Amino acid sequence: MKITLNNTPEEIQAAQLTVQQLLERKKFTFKLIIVKINGKVVPKQEYETTQIHDGDDVVIFHLVSGG
């Protein structure tokens, strides 16, 4: 499927996958991240159950301490 990941077009070799699977595939291992799909935030507890679909606009970024 084709998605947009962090404002960049990306081709994913899968018919369907969950947020959790995408994180593993992209090796996003940071503890604290924010995930948005088509502008809507996906809470951490829904990563396993939320499906990503062809054409989705996905944003994943991690947060580090300091302020």
Added chain:
Amino acid sequence: MPTFEVIKRRLKNKKVGIAGSGGLGSNCAVALARVGVGHLVITDFDKVEESNLNRQYYFYDQIGMQKVDALEINLRRINPNIEITKHDVKLTPSNIPAIFKDCDVIVEAFDKAEMKQMILETVLLHFPEKYLVAASGLAGWGANEKITQTSFGKLYLCGDFETEVSEELPPLAPRVGIVSNMEANIVLELLLGEMRP
């Protein structure tokens, strides 16, 4: 082209919420007060400590005061007419919506990544239509060229996105000052919108 008088008139009617009054929050609030944002909502549950003075907008004689009380005094010394709503509480998913509901822009100004994630998730869930400005990655010193900004819809992020605070990489005035002022600068850009020449 709008003059500073016109700009100030626009900013006077704006309300900005700042989540946290530490290094990011105190410096961001000062920048917004100086340019004339009319109403600030400031929050923090902590007291001013000596270890804060390496980066936070407090003074030695304010050690021991509640941060929101000390910050209010400092902001009023800059602009006596500013309206300030202060909340001496720990922010949680249950109190955030009520505290920030009327704000034109919300600024994330926490220290710990867990708290940053908590407020981003809460604001994005409750107020997906609101502008939210956050910071991530500002520890240590140097490397100006790594500090940048990005945006995803109405969410704006600034920092270097990688440098985490540790024993070897403390948060220090210059980089915390840069990133907090970048947050304030994004807030201005959002509030002034089409006024930008």
